[in-house]
Amino acid sequence: MSSTKHWGFHTILFQNLAPLYSGFLFVLMSLSNISGLPSYEALQGNVAEIPCNFTMISEEGIALILWYRGNSSTPIYILDARNGLTNQPKHFPSDILGDRAFFDVDVIPSVLRIKDVTEEDGGRYRCRVDYKHDPTENICIWLDIIVPPRETIIMDKFGQHLHGLIGPYNEGYPLLLICEADGGRPPPALTWKKEGKVLKDNFTLTPQGFSRNEIVLPELRRQDLFSSLVCEASNSDIGAPLFSSVTLDLNLKPLDVKIITTNRPVSAGRQVELVCETWGARPPAEITWWKGMDRLTFVSDLLTPDNNKTVSTVTFTSEAKDNSKNITCRADNSLLKDSVVSDVHTLEVYYVPQVTVSSRNISSLNDLVEGSEITVDCNIDANPPKVDVWWLFNGSTINTNQKSDIIIANHSLTIKNVTKNHNGRLQCVAANKEGEGWSEEMSLMVNYQPVCKSLESKEYAVLAGSKIKVTCEVDAQPSDVQFRWSLNNSFGLLSLNTFTENGTTSVALFSPQSEVEYGTLLCWAKNKFGEQNYPCNFTVTPGAPPEAPKNCLLVNQTIETFIVRCSPGKDRGLSQHFQLEVYNKRNKNLQNNISASDAPFFVVHSLPPGTPFILRIYSANLRGRSPPETLQARTLDVNYKSTKKELIRKRKIPNEETDFYYVLKNNKHFFNR
Ligand SMILES: *[C@@H]1O[C@H](CO)[C@@H](O)[C@H](O)[C@H]1NC(C)=O
Ligand SMILES: *[C@@H]1O[C@H](CO)[C@@H](O)[C@H](O)[C@H]1NC(C)=O
Ligand SMILES: *[C@@H]1O[C@H](CO)[C@@H](O)[C@H](O)[C@H]1NC(C)=O
Ligand SMILES: *[C@@H]1O[C@H](CO)[C@@H](O)[C@H](O)[C@H]1NC(C)=O
Ligand SMILES: *[C@@H]1O[C@H](CO)[C@@H](O)[C@H](O)[C@H]1NC(C)=O
Ligand SMILES: *[C@@H]1O[C@H](CO)[C@@H](O)[C@H](O)[C@H]1NC(C)=O
Ligand SMILES: *[C@@H]1O[C@H](CO)[C@@H](O)[C@H](O)[C@H]1NC(C)=O
Ligand SMILES: *[C@@H]1O[C@H](CO)[C@@H](O)[C@H](O)[C@H]1NC(C)=O
Ligand SMILES: *[C@@H]1O[C@H](CO)[C@@H](O)[C@H](O)[C@H]1NC(C)=O
Ligand SMILES: *[C@@H]1O[C@H](CO)[C@@H](O)[C@H](O)[C@H]1NC(C)=O
Ligand SMILES: *[C@@H]1O[C@H](CO)[C@@H](O)[C@H](O)[C@H]1NC(C)=O
Ligand SMILES: *[C@@H]1O[C@H](CO)[C@@H](O)[C@H](O)[C@H]1NC(C)=O
Numbered sequence: 001m002s003s004t005k006h007w008g009f010h011t012i013l014f015q016n017l018a019p020l021y022s023g024f025l026f027v028l029m030s031l032s033n034i035s036g037l038p039s040y041e042a043l044q045g046n047v048a049e050i051p052c053n054f055t056m057i058s059e060e061g062i063a064l065i066l067w068y069r070g071n072s073s074t075p076i077y078i079l080d081a082r083n084g085l086t087n088q089p090k091h092f093p094s095d096i097l098g099d100r101a102f103f104d105v106d107v108i109p110s111v112l113r114i115k116d117v118t119e120e121d122g123g124r125y126r127c128r129v130d131y132k133h134d135p136t137e138n139i140c141i142w143l144d145i146i147v148p149p150r151e152t153i154i155m156d157k158f159g160q161h162l163h164g165l166i167g168p169y170n171e172g173y174p175l176l177l178i179c180e181a182d183g184g185r186p187p188p189a190l191t192w193k194k195e196g197k198v199l200k201d202n203f204t205l206t207p208q209g210f211s212r213n214e215i216v217l218p219e220l221r222r223q224d225l226f227s228s229l230v231c232e233a234s235n236s237d238i239g240a241p242l243f244s245s246v247t248l249d250l251n252l253k254p255l256d257v258k259i260i261t262t263n264r265p266v267s268a269g270r271q272v273e274l275v276c277e278t279w280g281a282r283p284p285a286e287i288t289w290w291k292g293m294d295r296l297t298f299v300s301d302l303l304t305p306d307n308n309k310t311v312s313t314v315t316f317t318s319e320a321k322d323n324s325k326n327i328t329c330r331a332d333n334s335l336l337k338d339s340v341v342s343d344v345h346t347l348e349v350y351y352v353p354q355v356t357v358s359s360r361n362i363s364s365l366n367d368l369v370e371g372s373e374i375t376v377d378c379n380i381d382a383n384p385p386k387v388d389v390w391w392l393f394n395g396s397t398i399n400t401n402q403k404s405d406i407i408i409a410n411h412s413l414t415i416k417n418v419t420k421n422h423n424g425r426l427q428c429v430a431a432n433k434e435g436e437g438w439s440e441e442m443s444l445m446v447n448y449q450p451v452c453k454s455l456e457s458k459e460y461a462v463l464a465g466s467k468i469k470v471t472c473e474v475d476a477q478p479s480d481v482q483f484r485w486s487l488n489n490s491f492g493l494l495s496l497n498t499f500t501e502n503g504t505t506s507v508a509l510f511s512p513q514s515e516v517e518y519g520t521l522l523c524w525a526k527n528k529f530g531e532q533n534y535p536c537n538f539t540v541t542p543g544a545p546p547e548a549p550k551n552c553l554l555v556n557q558t559i560e561t562f563i564v565r566c567s568p569g570k571d572r573g574l575s576q577h578f579q580l581e582v583y584n585k586r587n588k589n590l591q592n593n594i595s596a597s598d599a600p601f602f603v604v605h606s607l608p609p610g611t612p613f614i615l616r617i618y619s620a621n622l623r624g625r626s627p628p629e630t631l632q633a634r635t636l637d638v639n640y641k642s643t644k645k646e647l648i649r650k651r652k653i654p655n656e657e658t659d660f661y662y663v664l665k666n667n668k669h670f671f672n673r
Contacts (some may be wrong), residue, residue, distance in 0.1 A: 001297045037142040039454050043238055044654060050118045052127035053109035054137050058314045065103065066113055068126040069096075074129075077112060079103050082106035082132075119145050119185070149184030149211075152233045152244040167249035177246070179231035181211040188235035188242070192607055194227060225250045253339035257287075257331040261345070265383075267434060268320045268351035276329035276343065279309040285331040285336070285339075287312040292325045293349075320351035323383050327429050353437035354383035354429035369447050369529060370420050374440060378411040378428035382422070385432075392427040418446050420477075450476035450525035457520075461543030461573025461623070462499025465512040470538045472523035474504050481525040486535075489519025496521065503670065510540060520562070539573075545624035546576040549600040549617050552629050559609035559636045565615055566600035566629065574621040580604070585612040585632070610637040 042048030234241035547569025575581035
C-alpha cells in the first residue's frame, strides 16, 4: 500500500485519458437540457459531431449553410452551396475553428465535426440554412463537452491515499473507504464494486464540488482477504469509466486448534510429548501451552510452507501431581482480540502410591494410655487407584493372624487395647502396578503410671545408728516422675524427707536409731498419668541370717569329681558367703569343706570313686548361717562305662544307690539343724 497525504485536490496526478477515449465518436443526444435545446455530448479532446437536421425540401434550393456559436452574430463556419449541395460546395471554417472543423453534408442529417474539442467548444450552436427560394431555417443545438475526471482517489478515514494491497485490517472490524474523483465535468458518478458487483452507487458532492462515495464494510470477514474493491468514476456513458482499486489484506483469527497426540496414561517421571495444530490465522497464530495455570516452556513450533498451519510440540516431565490436570494448547493472534482458540487434554498420570498415616486420635496420641483404643488410617493417593495395602510394625509386616489385638480393615489399623507392647513404629505400605509407596513411620508411645522396676521387695540390714542408702527405681512413661517416701514401722506410717531424686531413681537415706525404728520403707513415684498403684517396698532390719541357697543341682559327675550349683537365697541385707560340706555317706566322715564368696558354685575334686555322699549347702553372714540344703551324690565306679541308653534307663527308674543324677530339693529333714 502506498499513500500520499491528500488535502483536497491540489495535487494533480495527471493521467492521460486520451488513449481511453480515442477512436470513439461521441455524439449523444439527451432529451433536454437547461436551455431546452436538443443536447449533444462530446468528450474533451475528441470529435464533436453537431447535427444540422434541416428539412431539405430541395437540395438544389439550399444556398448557404452558416454555423454560429453562442450569441455571436459572426458565423464560425460557412458552406457555400450555391452550385448545389452535391456539387462540391465550398467550405469556409472561421479562424476560431480552423482546420479542426468540417461540415459533412454527405450524411443525413449533416453534421459539423469539430476535432480536439475543449470546454470552450461547448455551448449553444445554431445552424442557419438559407434556401434559394424558401425562408431561412434555424436549428439550435446544445453541445456539452464532457471533461473526464483525472483520477479516482481511494482514501481511508484519515485521508490517507490507499493503493494496491492495503491493510492488514482486523477480521471482524468495520472498514470505511472513501473514494473521491479528481476533476471531471460534470462531476462523475462514483461506484464501489467488489468482484464485479455494485456495493454502493450513490455518491455525494463535497463543498468543493468533488464527487465522493464512502463505503463502510460493517464486518471484515475471512472471505474478504485479497478481495479487490474497485471505485469507478464515470460522468458519461461514453467510453470506459475510470477506476482505482485496492486489495484487502486482513489479520485473521485462528480457525481452530487441535491436540493431535492420542491421550494415554503416562507414568510419573516420564517425558510427555504433545503435538498441537492450529490453522487459519494470519499472521500465523502464536501457540502457548499450559499445564493447569502454569505456562509450559519447552515448546517448538513449525510452520507449514503456506503459513496456514502451525504445528507445536511441547515436552515436559510428568509428575504425580499433574494427574487430571488439563493441558491446554492455546492459539491466538495477538493482533486480534478474542481470537483465542484452545484444545484441552486431561492428563492421566500413573504414579507410585503416596502414603501417609494419620491417627483419628491426633489429640490423644500424645496422651495415649494403656487400655485405650486407637485407629490409624493409611491415606493413599495412587493412580491407578487399585492398591494392595499392608502394615509394618518396627519394620516387620504385621500378620493379623498372629496379632489378634490388631484389627486391619479397609485402609486403617485399630488397636482395641493399647499396651506397652504396642510401643514402636507403625508404617503403612501401598502398592499398585507403578510400585510400592511407604509412609513415614508413626511412633506409638503408650503412657503408663510408674511401676517398680524390680518385682521383688528388697531387704536391707543396718546396725542401729548407722546410715543406709536405699535405692528406689521405677519404670514410667513419660519418665518425668516425682517421688515420695514413707516409713512403715511400729509407730505407723511416717513420711520420709531424706531422699534425692534423679530421673526414675530416688535414693533415701535412712538411719534407724533404735530397734523400734526398723520397718519397711515405701516409695511411690508419680508422673502426669498418676501415682503408681503399689509402692516399691524395702525392708530394713537389724539383720538376720541369710536364706538358704535354693534349686541346688549336681552336674558333671565323674569317678572323682562333681560340681554343685545353686541359686542364692535372700541375704537379709548383709553380704553372705556360701559353704559346701561333703560327707561320706557310708562312714559319715566330713570328706570336704568348700567356701564360695560370690555365688553358691562348688567344684569338688579328688573323691574316691563309686562312693555315695551327702552334701550340705548353706549360706552365712554376720548374723549367722542359714538352714542347710542337702543333696545326695555319688562318684562313678571306676569300671563304669556310661552309655546314653543306660543314662536314660537310670533316669527313668530312680534308685537311691544308683541314681547319680537325681536332685533332691529342700530335703530339710535329712539333716537336723
Ligand atoms: C430530422 O428531421 C426529420 C423531420 O423533421 C425527423 O424525422 C428526423 O428524425 C430528424 N433526424 C434527426 C437525426 O434528428
Ligand atoms: C446570449 O443571449 C442570452 C439571451 O439572449 C443571454 O442570456 C446571454 O447572457 C448571452 N450570452 C453571451 C455570451 O452574450
Ligand atoms: C446511498 O443509498 C443508501 C440507500 O440505498 C442510503 O442509505 C445512503 O444514505 C445513501 N448515501 C448517500 C451518500 O446518499
Ligand atoms: C488451512 O489448513 C486447514 C486445515 O488443514 C484447512 O482446512 C484450510 O483450508 C487451510 N486454509 C488455507 C487458506 O490453506
Ligand atoms: C479440564 O477440561 C475439561 C474439559 O475441557 C473441563 O471440563 C474441566 O473443567 C477442566 N478442568 C479444570 C480443572 O480446569
Ligand atoms: C480414638 O478414636 C476412636 C474412634 O475414632 C475412639 O473410639 C477411641 O476411643 C479413641 N481413642 C482415644 C485414646 O481417644
Ligand atoms: C470398610 O469400608 C466400607 C466402605 O467404605 C465400609 O462399608 C465398611 O464398614 C468398612 N469396614 C470397616 C471394618 O471399617
Ligand atoms: C487390656 O490388656 C490388659 C493387659 O493385657 C488386660 O489386663 C486388660 O484386661 C485388657 N483390657 C481389655 C478391655 O481387654
Ligand atoms: C519397637 O521398636 C521400639 C524402638 O523403636 C522399641 O522400643 C520397642 O520395644 C519395639 N517393640 C517391639 C515389640 O519390638
Ligand atoms: C512389697 O512389695 C511386694 C512385691 O512388690 C509386694 O508383694 C508386697 O505386698 C509389698 N508390701 C507392702 C507392705 O506393700
Ligand atoms: C543422674 O543419673 C545419671 C545417670 O543415671 C548420672 O549421669 C547423673 O550424674 C545423675 N545426676 C545426679 C545429680 O546425680
Ligand atoms: C560339665 O561338662 C561339660 C561337658 O563335659 C562341660 O562342657 C562343662 O563346662 C562342665 N561344667 C563345668 C561347670 O565344669
